Amino acid sequence: MRIEPNPYNWRGISLELFYGRWDELRAILRGLDKGESFAIVGGRKIGKTTLLRKIEEELRNQFEVAKTQGFLLLPVYLDTLSFPFIFTPRYLYLQVIEKAQHELEQLQLLEKQGEPYADLFDRFLDEENIAFREAVLDLIAQIAPRCSVRIAVMIDEIEKILCTEWGQGFFDNWRSLLTDPDLFPRRSVVLLLSGAKEIKAITEDIGSPLSNVLSWKELKLFAEDESRKLIDEPTQNKLSADVVREILRQTDGHPFLIQYLMEYICDFDLDEGRRRLEEALAKFYEEQDSQFRSWWDEKLDENDRKVYSLLADRREQGLPKSDIVRLVGDTIANNSLAVLCHMGIVRKIDREETYRVAGEMFYTWFVENATPFPRLPNHVAYPREEKWYLPEHWFERIRQMTFVEFVGKFILYGFLVIIALFLIASLISQILSLLR
Numbered sequence: 076m077r078i079e080p081n082p083y084n085w086r087g088i089s090l091e092l093f094y095g096r097w098d099e100l101r102a103i104l105r106g107l108d109k110g111e112s113f114a115i116v117g118g119r120k121i122g123k124t125t126l127l128r129k130i131e132e133e134l135r136n137q138f139e140v141a142k143t144q145g146f147l148l149l150p151v152y153l154d155t156l157s158f159p160f161i162f163t164p165r166y167l168y169l170q171v172i173e174k175a176q177h178e179l180e181q182l183q184l185l186e187k188q189g190e191p192y193a194d195l196f197d198r199f200l201d202e203e204n205i206a207f208r209e210a211v212l213d214l215i216a217q218i219a220p221r222c223s224v225r226i227a228v229m230i231d232e233i234e235k236i237l238c239t240e241w242g243q244g245f246f247d248n249w250r251s252l253l254t255d256p257d258l259f260p261r262r263s264v265v266l267l268l269s270g271a272k273e274i275k276a277i278t279e280d281i282g283s284p285l286s287n288v289l290s291w292k293e294l295k296l297f298a299e300d301e302s303r304k305l306i307d308e309p310t311q312n313k314l315s316a317d318v319v320r321e322i323l324r325q326t327d328g329h330p331f332l333i334q335y336l337m338e339y340i341c342d343f344d345l346d347e348g349r350r351r352l353e354e355a356l357a358k359f360y361e362e363q364d365s366q367f368r369s370w371w372d373e374k375l376d377e378n379d380r381k382v383y384s385l386l387a388d389r390r391e392q393g394l395p396k397s398d399i400v401r402l403v404g405d406t407i408a409n410n411s412l413a414v415l416c417h418m419g420i421v422r423k424i425d426r427e428e429t430y431r432v433a434g435e436m437f438y439t440w441f442v443e444n445a446t447p448f449p450r451l452p453n454h455v456a457y458p459r460e461e462k463w464y465l466p467e468h469w470f471e472r473i474r475q476m477t478f479v480e481f482v483g484k485f486i487l488y489g490f491l492v493i494i495a496l497f498l499i500a501s502l503i504s505q506i507l508s509l510l511r
């Protein structure tokens with residue numbers, strides 16, 4: 076049996092096939108309603124754009140009801156990847172204004188009025204955020220008699236802004252736009268950003284506390300039941316169980332990889348699933364190998380690669396976080412594990428502080444292509460030389476204990492010490508009595 080038309084689409088965004096991000100979607104919609112702003116963090120192809128587009132769709136679906144209730148959440152989606160090579164804050168802000176204006180006109184909340192705001196930006200040269208504020212307040216004032224509005228500015232892939240010389244300043248300005256109630260009363264503008272690891276730059280920059288204003292959502296691999304749904308529902312459960320299992324093993328819940336394999340398989344009769352899956356994998360390595368190469372070379376730094384290599388060495392059982400901390404230190408372990416998880420190539424094993432490499436596809440690529448990769452001199456799990464007589468060793472051991480373990484050991488060793496002291500004291504008193 077063949078499914079027509081092919082429901083999968085790994086190149087584009089298909090909102091009909093939306094899986095695995097319902098919790099994030101609901102939390103963000105609830106937050107936007109309250110005037111919260113968000114940063115969505117995720118590696119390449121993990122589903123940032125799909126999530127933003129879904130949020131936009133959900134908000135649009137509410138337009139008619141919102142209009143009658145008198146409060147409209149208006150999404151304005153900007154894809155920086157479609158911007159010109161060189162662009163200015165003026166260009167960006169004007170895009171927001173013009174899109175919002177156009178949408179409000181379509182909703183018949185605003186009279187058609189041409190492009191009156193470009194002049195405003197000419198008046199506030201180098202102070203585009205002020206021009207932006209004036210323009211938004213003007214729009215809001217015009218529709219106020221009919222409806223109050225909150226504009227959700229969605230900027231997809233902020234990397235392209237961050238690497239401009241004005242990028243950091245741009246996000247600094249957003250902090251005051253979002254937090255100062257005098258600038259935008261009743262949170263009439265909120266912000267949704269998406270980006271990969273670079274988005275953390277707005278956390279690290281001391282001058283930019285914008286990160287405190289945003290709620291952070293890190294996208295990771297799908298849970299197994301959601302991956303299964305993405306495979307089974309569009310194919311009406313017609314793909315054999317062993318093929319489904321193999322797709323899960325190969326992708327480990329990476330939405331892009333699932334869609335890639337499924338799009339290929341669904342071009343043929345589903346009864347040929349096993350053979351088509353093998354072809355799809357071969358085709359991926361042949362044609363899309365550069366995707367993995369760019370994840371490895373561009374999206375990971377030396378430390379991330381080190382940590383991945385360590386985990387790859389203990390592929391089956393994974394590594395407890397404490398071991399990774401011991402090998403690379405606290406900061407690197409935390410940062411790199413977060414990056415590897417939102418890239419979708421490492422997974423935290425549920426509820427345990429243990430991590431393992433995720434998915435056969437990336438791991439296979441890694442084994443074949445990423446060597447020689449930077450390994451630690453001792454990349455086995457317990458490489459330390461045990462210097463038990465040093466105080467650091469004991470402090471370290473104590474630090475790693477849980478509270479119960481600590482209390483148990485304290486009582487046990489305390490008891491042993493008391494017995495030892497008692498024996499020594501009675502021995503001494505015996506010796507003394509013999510001497511007397």
Ligand SMILES: Nc1ncnc2c1ncn2[C@@H]1O[C@H](COP(=O)(O)OP(=O)(O)O)[C@@H](O)[C@H]1O
Nearest residue numbers: 085087093094120121122123124125330331334
């Ligand atoms: N929630 C989802 N449900 C199903 N497929 C998804 C989902 N998110 C992403 N995908 C698939 O992964 C591909 C990459 O997603 P995309 O949103 O473009 O990622 P990003 O913006 O993070 O690079 C999409 O083309 C789609 O095939």
Ligand SMILES: [Mg+2]
Nearest residue numbers: 123124125231
């Ligand atoms: Mg995207």
